[in-house]
Amino acid sequence: MRKKKRICLLFLVCFLCCGCGVTPGSVVIGLNIERSGNLAQYGEACYKGVMMAVEQINREGGLSGRKLEVSVIDNRSQNSDAALAAVKFGSMKKISAVIGPTTSPGVKAAASARAKVPIITPSATADDLTGSDPDGQVFRICFTDTAQGTAMGQYAPLLGFKRAALLLDSSSAYAKGMSEVFAGVFAQNGGEIAATEYYSASELDFYMVLTKLREYGVDCIYLPAYYTEGALIIRQARELSIDAAILSGDAFDSPRLEDLAGDEKLDGIYFTNHYDPNSEEIQSFFEEYYEAYGEYPAAYAALGYDAVFFFAEAVKNAGSADREAVSKALSGITDFTGITGSVTINENRDAVKKVYLNQIQGGVRSAVDTSALSD
């Protein structure tokens, strides 16, 4: 018993001394990321994007000559750990800003910890994230769920869809938020919501719920899901001869979608996304990423990449890496151009940026020219 207590004390003393080991004069950002646990694939993608960006910045001379370093804490996809990581970063004086977590519950937990350090989330899209932050320290460079849902609600009727069904994860705030917005806007623009069905989070077999959906004979299904279950739903829907188009949101974007859906030539898939997959910047990012990691990136990686440059822009504008200065500079950013489009921060510390509509037809990904749609 005494021994255990001594060991415990030893541990505590040891980790108080952590956080050392950064080069003097460098700028340090914290990375509060999901590297293990059930959200690991999103966290890892973001991590890779961030690391790529950091390397590139340092290769090109750093931030006004200062080296950019990253301190990583794995929050195990757990909210309590994300909060703890935020507190730890808050207490490490060298940290100028924190990137991550990647998902909304994690960011909410980190923000609630009130660690007095600016938090830039690359990909958390929940609406109430920045508004509910009491310290005004949460920034995001992605659009909100409302923006996505609204965009899809507007585009869908223009693409010719009249009857939609909603299929969502009953336990996901992301899915619920987006479907509500979509349903409202879709109905406003003349569409009809024929049915709403649910599945549960770790479900892999959607036959039962898809069979039920098939009865409604809709021409599109709004499925704001992650690509992991999305791919399975697509596959099983096609097996059940459901021809409806699948509409989704940004969590659908991944090069693994076709692989997991078991079909190289996917058809009738539309999703709101952060970029145009055929644009030059994205293509060159894809190539660089492939060279570095041997695989193609998902949106999370691109957003992580942009988050670092976003931070760099703030440092440049502020002229210093001091937390308050960075925080102020972040709120004032207009027209930051990253690979995921042009970002302007509004008074809610949200990003105002274009919502792209991507589609997959015959196995080919492209962006729908939305301006040509409105007729």
Place this chain on the structure above:
Amino acid sequence: MQQIINALASGAVYALMALGYTMVFGVLRLINFAHCDVMMAGALAGYLCHGFFHLNAVFSILISMAFCGILGVLIEKIAYRPLRHAPSVSALIAAVGVSLVLQYGTMLLFGAEPKAYPKDFIGGVVQVGTGVLPLAKVTALALSVLMMAALQAFLKCSRRGRAMRAVACEPYAAKLCGVKEDGVISSAFFIGSALAGAAGVVYGAMYSISPLMGTAPGLKAFAAAVIGGIGSIPGAVLGGLVLGLAEALASEYISTAFKDCLSFAFLILVLLVRPGGIMDTGAGTDRT
């Protein structure tokens, strides 16, 4: 009609895994929490067999079963055997520990990204009346019935099988009769884990493979084993089918949102009303 087919197919998968739970519980009175992760290992093994060694479905399943069987025996030797006479809580904790090691070891070695079997593995669909069934699910159904029959035959007719039943009934008396407990338990683990391996390959073919994929079907299969009567082979299969049907009915007539909740509620109901399950073998009561 389609819903019934869905139900049977889900049930078959639960049944395959429930067989493994039941076997281990029968001889060891241990809820093997690591069972579902052995299933995941099996799915991965099959994936590697097909992807790297380009073996066809049948061979992949067989090799995966062998691999999982050996894995199961190893786990038993390292983690459970030293705790055989310890209070069951210790073994439970050890099982959770093994589960964590398997899950995160796999995550470390293979990454967290889900992988999928290519379409030609067990692809295609079969028309059954007005309904549609993916071939993978047909395989699952066929396998579970086959395995159940084989297991029953093994337990009734073979020497090892009878020894296993003896140990499940009363280990001390069995030892007095000259049964080597260690060998029997290892066999039980081998068979149970091999079944998990087969379940894993089929499950992976139906859906996808990821390091944490085992937990959800594991809990359901566990519920299925309990509902059918833990310790009973036909019980496991029956429990799986019953659970599948209950889920289908619930999602059709009540709500798709609470499907999982209802499975657990059903489990608790069964535990309260008839703890032995449908085929009550009296196996779950404490041996004092």
Place this chain on the structure above:
Amino acid sequence: MIKPALLSVPVTLGNKRKIRLGNTAVVLGAAFVLTAAFSFHPYVSAVLSRMYLAAMMAAGLDLCAGVAGQLSLGQGAFMALGAYPAAMVMLRCPTPAGIAAGILTGAAAGCLTAFLLGRPILRLTGDYLSMATVGIGEMTRIFFENNAFFGGSGGILGIPRFTNPMLCYVFLVCSTLFCLFMVKTDLGLFCKALSCDQKAADSCGVPVLRVKTAAFCISGTICAAAGALYAGLTGYVSPEDFTFLRSVDIVAAVVLGGPGTIIGPVAAALFLEAAGILLQSFGSYRMILYGLLLVTAGVLRYRKSGKRL
């Protein structure tokens, strides 16, 4: 309910009681020193708070699982049942009185649920009981996930963050001493009796179901109180905070610390939580290490003590 009365059976408590208090004093004393020393540091105080909450729950669970032998794998559910009502109350009145009311509400919710659920469930024995508690844990989590009134999967934000290490420490000391006291009373004796052999205890006149329910309720209340404090720790609760893995953590602490001793699980919980946080930067390695720790420590403990539950 059983009236706790001091032991009237002639058992030599003298030396044994001294030793036990000795260990208790060391553990709690060291914790006090740490609390006093590091309260100013936000990160360390957050870690300490978490450690103490985990230890509190371990103490409560030990009474139920270690002393009375009723292994409950659903403690995560009680945490949630404490955290959510407390959060709802505290959100509406973020005053110190409101916070106290919140903690009381949470604890009461935990107690009530434990009592209502305990009556039917505790008729089961051994593994069946564990299975049922797993089911309860999962159902509770799913309930909160799908319930918009409790914030659904988005959780509840903006809870006043009142939890500090000293508060958690006070709760820890109270729970530990309370549980130790209960062990020494008639209730404790009955619990030990029925964990040894339920049928024999029943035939000696021990009111088995009532004793089990009492132990289960105490454990549930302590967990719920810990949950309420947890809500105040980060100011944010969501269903993912109360998964099966959380229940496993507490059970692991009980097993590794020595079921039945109360102070053993407390120390083990402190150690496990601290170790888990320290290894945070090691990602998957940490979980693997944790798993290996569970296996080896379980084996070693059993080899050393051969203790029966």
